[in-house]
Amino acid sequence: MEIIQVVGLGLVTTFLILVIKEQKPVFAFLLATFVGIIIFISLAAKLAEVIGVLQNLATQARVNNLFLETILKIIGIAYIAEFGAQVTRDAGQGSIASKIELAGKVLIMVMAIPIITVIIETIVQILPA
Amino acid sequence: MNVIEWLGDxxxxxxxxxxxxxxxxxxLPNHTMERYVKLVMGLLIILAILSPIFNLLQKDLNLSSLAFTTDRSTDAKTLAPIDQIKQNSEKLKTAQNTLIQEQTEQAMEQMIQEQIAQKFPVEVMETNVTTQMSPEHVTRIKQIRLVARMKDAHSPDSGDGMRSPQPIMPVHVNVGEEQPASTRTEKPSQQAGLVRSIIDDLKRTWNLSSEQIQVRLEPVL
Incomplete structure (x- = not known):
């Protein structure tokens, strides 16, 4: 049911933007951003449910907390970076969008650093000195 | 079972x-992130696969600390009732010592019984050896009490003293009063001799003084 709401909101916004764009392109952009944030927030609640289910499963299976934390952080970083990049790209700032994406990539790699260190330490410990 | 459970986990x-x-x-919303996310996820999965090895290594490290902490905790716990532990150990020690004493006493009693029964014409009724623990934890014989009875098989030796006077008695009517007396003294003297020789023997074999040995010889029934 919610998909209809979201699509309806999107369609209405698109028509409005098409109308406004001729007169006030700035408002058109603001409207697009605003609607984008609303859709994102409405989906965030659903996403929270999904993440909650994943978390539940993980705790039931006694998955290491570190893994789950890292995964959730990666999802969050990916989503937020994606959203920001798209908004900026909509505003015609492709370069800033790519910078935001770069930041997202770097942060995801930073997430990987403790894991890589743990693995390398383990391997070094296993290997005879 | 445990291994399967662990493997399942x-x-x-x-x-x-x-x-x-x-x-x-x-x-994932965007394909630009995909490669990075895939890399991180792959690393996470490798970590999950390696986690048993990792745990093993970590446990090795933890063992010393665990031992350390438990040592400390036990120290702290045992500090209070250490007197009790000492008391218990003393109790156990004394109990063990008494057990050892009893066993040595029993063994000695048996040895003495056999020895006396072999050497002397007596039947050993009862032996009682009391030992004492010296401060250096050396058991010493404190006392030997022995109750023996003249044997019937050898009673001719001693019993003659009883029977021989009887035929004599009717002969000397006047001295009849003396003679039974003499036989009575003769028999005790014989008994005393036997007792003395038993005591001597025990003294020699066990290296004791005569006050430590009590021998009672019961007459033949």
């Missing part, structure tokens, strides 16, 4: 992690 972890990874791949 491990596999569950890996399977769930892979499931979440694929799910995340679907959730």
């Amino acid at each position: 491990w596999l569950k972890q890996i399977i769930l992690l892979i499931l979440i990874a694929t799910f995340m791949d679907l959730l």
